[in-house]
Amino acid sequence: MALLDSDLATSWLARGLGRSYGDTAVNAAGAVVDMTRLNRMRSFDPETGVLECEGGVSLSEILEAFVPRGWFPPVVPGTRFVTVAGAVANDVHGKNHHVDGSFGNFVESVELWTPGHGVITCSPAEEPELFWATVGGVGLTGVILSLRLRLRRVESAxxxxxxxxxxxxxxxxxxxxxxxxxxxxxxxxxxxxxxxxxxxxxxxxxxxxxxxxxxxxxxxxxxxxxxxxxxxxxxxxxxxxxxxxxxxxxxxxxxxxxxxxxxxxxxxxxxxxxxxxxxxxxxxxxxxxxxxxxxxxxxxxxxxxxxxxxxxxxxxxxxxxxxxxxxxxxxxxxxxxxxxxxxxxxxxxxxxxxxxxxxxxxxxxxxxxxxxxxxxxxxxxxxxxIAAMYPRLDEFRDVCRGVDPEGLLGSDLSRRLNITTGGGADHE
The missing domain is CATH 3.30.70.2520 (Alpha-Beta Plaits)
Known part of the structure; x- marks a missing residue:
């Protein structure tokens, strides 16, 4: 937290295990903060299957810890080497999307650090606009410190x-x-x-x-x-x-x-x-x-x-x-x-x-x-x-301006596609 609250750079971005194929987690114009050491599992409720963990926990670590106990992540992409924060930020999908939808459907809440307002807890019921901007928001609403994820019971592996x-x-x-x-x-x-x-x-x-x-x-x-x-x-x-x-x-x-x-x-x-x-x-x-x-x-x-x-x-x-x-x-x-x-x-x-x-x-x-x-x-x-393909892009920009008024969060992707600015150059 002290690192996040310090003056890191004029532009910076959180990064997990770096499995995105493009420039989503690249920030040539500023700093990149490696979040993979924020990887503690805080609690697990065997009655509900809800796991509370930090954003740097990987799906691989969840699989190793919970499959032997009869639990499985509800949605997995084509690699297990992604962090849960990265899975939220890209709203990853798997082979079961036609039935269950994407990763964000199973996230109960997110603890998010924002440049403008510090730590905010958001969920579908609490701060829903921020929550749904963060799900699939490619890291541009803040840093996912921790989250609560519903796992699924399985009888076999x-x-x-x-x-x-x-x-x-x-x-x-x-x-x-x-x-x-x-x-x-x-x-x-x-x-x-x-x-x-x-x-x-x-x-x-x-x-x-x-x-x-x-x-x-x-x-x-x-x-x-x-x-x-x-x-x-x-x-x-x-x-x-x-x-x-x-x-x-x-x-x-x-x-x-x-x-x-x-x-x-x-x-x-x-x-x-x-x-x-x-x-x-x-x-x-x-x-x-x-x-x-x-x-x-x-x-x-x-x-x-x-x-x-x-x-x-x-x-x-x-x-x-x-x-x-x-x-x-x-x-x-x-x-x-x-x-x-x-x-x-x-x-x-x-x-x-x-x-x-x-x-x-x-x-x-x-x-x-x-x-x-x-x-x-x-x-x-x-x-x-991208503007033509994503009709809610302007709503997303409004949320970003609210939590990051100085435009400190940025990536090569956000600058290339004007994701947070709507046509102008990103804040540098």
Missing amino acids: WISADYERCPNLDAALDTLDATDRDFPYSVGWVDCMARDESLGRTVLMRGRPAHPSQLPPGRAGRPLEIPRRMNVSVPVDFPQFILNPYSIRAFNDLFYFLNRPVAGRLVDYEKYFFPLDRILHWNRMYGRRGFVQYQATFPMEGRAGLRRLLEKCSLARRASFLAVLKRFGAAGNGLLSHPMPGYTLTLDLPNTPGLEPFLREMDQILLEHGGRLYLAKDAAAAPET
Whole structure:
């Protein structure tokens, strides 16, 4: 607290584990405060499942402490290496959004330090405007010191997963529409290189929590334990020529045909929810240039836009071998929360020449079909694009002016997109 109350810099930002893909947690014009040591768990109520913890506690630490006791975070993104404060600030979503919504739905209250008013406790009932500006507010309303989060009871640490091939995008979306109500968790891997009648062919991976009786005899007596695995590391940056349309097409063909249809495959939670967490430095596979992650969400009536986006990637040979499709449920209450009812597609695009104008063309497709980008993944959008995609942006700016009247909180993202200022330069 003494550090926060001191004169840190003219512009500063709190940062957790740094898993956002763009410039959300970068502040080249000022200071960044590492919050990961604010990581104590204060209390837990086994009757309600409410955990009170500091903002630097990671989902990984919660999983290690509470899965053996039969509790699980209500929403998890694709990595467990995020802090709870980061999960709130980006209102993260997971494979169960179509049923449960995003992370903010399970946060009962937040203890927030603000530049203008010091520490404020906010919740959906107390200071609700500030609370819902903080949920999804990418760290621009203040520093999340602690929060109260509702965990969920589980009987095992395993998922009963069904794998199904869909020959094209329409078949995948139709299947999600028809069956998502039967599966609390669902996700699809999409082949972005496929064309014509196979455009958007998908492997769907839908799951339900496994009951201990479904586990094999060796596991049934220990349903909350999972196998211990060794991490695998990518030791060096791959040469740029290795990642090309031909190698990615070969990978996609292999992945599609290896994942044969099966029902009730038992998968532990680490393998189902966090498949990349055991591959250290996996980003090195993209070489020194790296990649840009692009998450596009279309409303339910925006199928044609999703098809156009895939066609554009396929024809431009801008391949992604990690393309993920999900169906979103109800929109969140956060002023800048990303999800809306519809479909979301996440692409990892190699950072090759001409990528930025290509992304702007993708943005235009999104705008024409009523879609939006996810701020936690954005790296190149224009301010007017985000303003058109987030209709409550002016409400968010009003809240920021109230808690940070001097404009001390800032990030490269906020300056690039004029998030807090509405068109002018950020306060420096």
